[in-house]
Amino acid sequence: MQDILDRFLGYVKIDTQSDASSNTTPSTAKQWDLANKLVAELKDIGLEDVTIDDNAYIMATLPSNIDKEVPTIGFIAHFDTTPDFSGTNVNPQIIRNYDGKDIVLNAEENIILSPDYFEDLLQYKGQTLVTTDGTTLLGADDKAGITEIVTAMEFLIAHPEIKHGKIRIGFTPDEEIGRGAHKFDVDKFGAEWAYTMDGSQIGELEYENFNAAGAHITIQGKSVHPGYAKGKMINAIGIAQEIMAALPNKEVPEHTSGREGFYHIHTIKGEIENAELGLIIRDHERSSFEDRKKALETIVFRLNEKYNNCIELSIKDQYYNMKEKVMPVYHIVETAKEAMEALNITPIIKPIRGGTDGSQLSYMGLPCPNIFAGGHNFHGKYEYVPVESMEKAVEVIVKICELTATK
Ligand SMILES: [Zn+2]
Numbered sequence: 001m002q003d004i005l006d007r008f009l010g011y012v013k014i015d016t017q018s019d020a021s022s023n024t025t026p027s028t029a030k031q032w033d034l035a036n037k038l039v040a041e042l043k044d045i046g047l048e049d050v051t052i053d054d055n056a057y058i059m060a061t062l063p064s065n066i067d068k069e070v071p072t073i074g075f076i077a078h079f080d081t082t083p084d085f086s087g088t089n090v091n092p093q094i095i096r097n098y099d100g101k102d103i104v105l106n107a108e109e110n111i112i113l114s115p116d117y118f119e120d121l122l123q124y125k126g127q128t129l130v131t132t133d134g135t136t137l138l139g140a141d142d143k144a145g146i147t148e149i150v151t152a153m154e155f156l157i158a159h160p161e162i163k164h165g166k167i168r169i170g171f172t173p174d175e176e177i178g179r180g181a182h183k184f185d186v187d188k189f190g191a192e193w194a195y196t197m198d199g200s201q202i203g204e205l206e207y208e209n210f211n212a213a214g215a216h217i218t219i220q221g222k223s224v225h226p227g228y229a230k231g232k233m234i235n236a237i238g239i240a241q242e243i244m245a246a247l248p249n250k251e252v253p254e255h256t257s258g259r260e261g262f263y264h265i266h267t268i269k270g271e272i273e274n275a276e277l278g279l280i281i282r283d284h285e286r287s288s289f290e291d292r293k294k295a296l297e298t299i300v301f302r303l304n305e306k307y308n309n310c311i312e313l314s315i316k317d318q319y320y321n322m323k324e325k326v327m328p329v330y331h332i333v334e335t336a337k338e339a340m341e342a343l344n345i346t347p348i349i350k351p352i353r354g355g356t357d358g359s360q361l362s363y364m365g366l367p368c369p370n371i372f373a374g375g376h377n378f379h380g381k382y383e384y385v386p387v388e389s390m391e392k393a394v395e396v397i398v399k400i401c402e403l404t405a406t407k
Contacts, residue, residue, distance in 0.1 A: 007150065047061060047169070065160055065164060073194060075167070084380070090139055163406070165401075186365050198373055204371065212318040217278075221274060223273045236274050261289065
């Protein structure tokens with residue numbers, strides 16, 4: 001058995017940043033570096049049917065070790081890191097027996113990981129933390145998930161006395177640019193359900209996410225000399241302002257939490273002749289999600305009556321709440337919960353205010369809740385992961401395999 005920390009460090013040192021502006025899969029050639037290493041490792045530890053396709057999607061099988069027919073289940077993680085922050089030359093720092101005080105990530109630049117600001121740190125007093133050196137992200141999102149799945153498989157191979165059905169594992173590129181599930185071959189994977197190991201702190205278990213749409217509005221104005229514009233000028237900027245004013249001003253990201261939905265205007269560009277608005281719409285409830293889209297259409301419809309049809313609106317659905325697909329097979333959430341409770345981990349079940357690969361996979365026919373991978377402060381220099389949380393995640397995977405075989 002390889003030490004879990006060594007395994008994790010080996011992965012995070014390989015740069016796998018994805019790139020939304022690329023049209024290839026994987027979006028960056030460097031993702032192959034880790035993908036190829038993983039394929040070799042999966043074969044090495046004794047998994048079967050280890051495959052990698054032209055898009056760098058990796059799959060492998062741990063065969064059943066029991067006679068009885070039990071469901072095939074899967075575990076999924078992604079090996080890319082976000083384009084939002086550098087993943088080049090990751091230089092992890094190991095803090096053993098964390099004392100609950102400030103951690104100096106980078107003395108030169110005075111970058112401090114402090115529990116005064118990141119209170120979650122305090123729950124890991126006495127544990128071993130892996131942090132960055134303040135100049136890159138860490139990549140625990142989601143190389144912690146990869147580490148945990150590989151380690152759990154290696155553990156199960158070494159412990160044939162633990163009985164389990166057929167287990168499939170899948171590693172994907174490009175999750176961080178929203179394309180991790182796009183080319184995932186659900187039929188080839190052949191599992192009844194799966195879990196993404198891509199959540200944050202220990203205990204997290206998620207099966208609800210937003211319904212999501214993006215909207216784009218273009219407004220055609222008419223420029224006339226301002227001194228002689230009365231009754232003639234149509235100022236596209238003014239109309240953009242009217243649209244924004246018509247939206248409920250408290251239903252925005254900065255005023256909502258939990259299951260509250262929102263409209264979020266993220267782009268405005270404008271001149272008199274032409275203005276554009278870009279926004280996203282989010283809601284956990286499908287019906288209120290549809291109502292939000294209708295409300296925006298109504299605003300545009302009314303203003304089009306007032307301004308002679310100078311506004312164009314396009315709305316595109318982006319993803320849906322996986323809850324719809326998970327509720328009919330809710331036992332898959334209960335199994336994960338039961339596994340955590342058996343290991344004295346308190347499940348933290350809360351709706352995701354975003355999407356996951358699991359939501360797309362759920363709509364592709366593979367119901368897929370999300371389980372903690374253990375890291376904190378993803379996508380930046382304050383990212384860290386306690387080794388103990390990774391070890392617990394390995395135990396959760398093993399326990400889920402065991403529980404699924406005994407039901
Ligand atoms: Zn992730």
